[in-house]
Amino acid sequence: MKKWKSSQFNVSINVPEGGVVVRNLYTNNYILIRENTQLIDLLLNRQRPFLSDEPYTYELQRLGIVVEDGVEEYIKVDDFRNDIANSKERLDITILPTIDCNFRCVYCFENEGTKYMSEQDVSALIKYFSNTFKKYKSVYIQWFGGEPLLCKDLINYVMTNALQIADKNKTALVSGITTNGYELDLETYKMLCKNKCTWIQISVDGTRRTHNFQRPHKNDANSYDKIIKNLQSIRDNTNPGVCKIYYRVTLSKPILKHIDDILLFYKEEFSADKRFRLSLQPVMDWGGERIHDVRDELPSVKDTVDCLLKAADMGLLPIGHHTQSSSGLICESIRRNGIVVAPGNYIYKCPMAMYSKEDGDLYRSLIGRLGQDGQIYINDEFNAEWMRGKPFMGDKCHKCTYYAICHGNVTCPYSNKFSKENKNLCRKAIYDEFIPAEILNYYKIKKIDNVY
Numbered sequence: 310m311k312k313w314k315s316s317q318f319n320v321s322i323n324v325p326e327g328g329v330v331v332r333n334l335y336t337n338n339y340i341l342i343r344e345n346t347q348l349i350d351l352l353l354n355r356q357r358p359f360l361s362d363e364p365y366t367y368e369l370q371r372l373g374i375v376v377e378d379g380v381e382e383y384i385k386v387d388d389f390r391n392d393i394a395n396s397k398e399r400l401d402i403t404i405l406p407t408i409d410c411n412f413r414c415v416y417c418f419e420n421e422g423t424k425y426m427s428e429q430d431v432s433a434l435i436k437y438f439s440n441t442f443k444k445y446k447s448v449y450i451q452w453f454g455g456e457p458l459l460c461k462d463l464i465n466y467v468m469t470n471a472l473q474i475a476d477k478n479k480t481a482l483v484s485g486i487t488t489n490g491y492e493l494d495l496e497t498y499k500m501l502c503k504n505k506c507t508w509i510q511i512s513v514d515g516t517r518r519t520h521n522f523q524r525p526h527k528n529d530a531n532s533y534d535k536i537i538k539n540l541q542s543i544r545d546n547t548n549p550g551v552c553k554i555y556y557r558v559t560l561s562k563p564i565l566k567h568i569d570d571i572l573l574f575y576k577e578e579f580s581a582d583k584r585f586r587l588s589l590q591p592v593m594d595w596g597g598e599r600i601h602d603v604r605d606e607l608p609s610v611k612d613t614v615d616c617l618l619k620a621a622d623m624g625l626l627p628i629g630h631h632t633q634s635s636s637g638l639i640c641e642s643i644r645r646n647g648i649v650v651a652p653g654n655y656i657y658k659c660p661m662a663m664y665s666k667e668d669g670d671l672y673r674s675l676i677g678r679l680g681q682d683g684q685i686y687i688n689d690e691f692n693a694e695w696m697r698g699k700p701f702m703g704d705k706c707h708k709c710t711y712y713a714i715c716h717g718n719v720t721c722p723y724s725n726k727f728s729k730e731n732k733n734l735c736r737k738a739i740y741d742e743f744i745p746a747e748i749l750n751y752y753k754i755k756k757i758d759n760v761y
């Protein structure tokens with residue numbers, strides 16, 4: 310008979326109708342135990358191994374809820390992360406066509422910039438694609454900025470060429486874009502979809518009043534109406550396809566006062582269209598000058614959790630930083646083939662670190678440059694430094710329930726290793742509040758198929 314133990318990455322909650330829901334943070338599987346009190350006892354008592362040959366134990370092993378006694382689970386998390394970081398099959402390119410922006414968001418970490426990619430930059434980038442795509446099974450292009458949709462023609466031109474090169478080399482290619490949504494009119498949406506865009510993240514910070522205050526456009530005092538009209542036009546004039554639209558609300562204290570109206574508006578306008586996904590994210594301190602002015606407005610964890618629960622009461626299941634399984638949280642910067650290309654074809658690892666005031670290219674994540682010949686010149690030692698990291702709390706992280714999603718913060722080398730700010734990086738207290746709330750929401754909204 311085999312000896313088992315409950316996975317270190319299980320988080321469980323009691324549910325109002327009776328029973329327990331267990332979520333495994335490594336596999337992101339959920340089970341609902343209604344009646345089997347013996348199983349509840351075994352799973353909640355993590356330290357105690359148990360003997361079992363029951364068929365359901367093997368099923369629970371498949372779901373990651375139990376593991377064989379003796380397995381060191383943090384090692385599989387490390388292996389998983391290292392496989393992704395060292396993959397030779399996938400190229401991750403984040404392109405910043407400009408660092409200019411048409412907004413002046415109050416909590417933005419970026420400095421005001423004016424640089425754009427030049428024609429020579431673009432031509433070298435396309436040469437680089439021609440030289441490189443053949444080495445990879447898949448290429449993932451993310452558009453970021455500044456505001457990338459200030460450069461629509463450039464995006465269309467680069468993506469059209471990238472798709473042709475990918476087709477020729479039988480390389481899979483997808484793209485995504487983070488935009489403030491102001492320039493996301495119907496034609497632009499169609500252009501992005503034609504270019505294999507699988508996700509668009511736009512930010513709508515609450516009501517007209519809070520959005521226009523928190524995310525002021527440079528010249529338009531009411532950017533909110535334009536963004537909402539853009540989204541309504543997409544909703545009404547195109548069919549949902551593969552492209553998801555993440556409707557991101559950045560929670561600050563002023564926004565919390567209006568959360569009921571915000572959620573109701575989203576529900577009535579967009580929730581029936583399956584391509585839209587609500588994302589509720591608290592304002593985070595990523596550094597930069599502007600955050601100092603609004604530090605008092607960062608919401609508490611409890612405030613944010615209350616918003617999640619309110620959303621669930623309205624039948625909405627917002628996505629958040631913690632709702633994904635561990636693979637979704639592994640930043641491109643720790644991948645050997647993860648690069649950020651900025652105007653001038655400078656190659657960075659992290660778009661936040663670019664603005665760091667620390668001295669030295671390593672700290673600002675500048676690792677090389679793309680030449681006019683389409684060859685990339687990279688400082689391999691700097692690249693390796695961005696891939697290497699130690700868990701923030703050492704061995705304590707290896708034993709932590711949240712290691713499967715947090716990785717001891719190794720997955721964010723900027724905050725873990727290269728930034729002198731934000732030195733309390735352990736999010737255990739935050740996870741302790743967030744994860745049970747997310748499990749409860751999932752239970753309320755989704756049907757859990759694995760019932761015992």
Ligand code: SF4
Pocket residue numbers: 700701702705706707709710711712715716717718734735736737740
């Ligand atoms: S940093 Fe904190 S939350 Fe993250 S794995 Fe380590 S102990 Fe857990």
Ligand code: SF4
Pocket residue numbers: 640641642658659660661662720721722723724
């Ligand atoms: S290193 Fe950290 S800050 Fe930089 S892109 Fe990755 S997760 Fe974001």
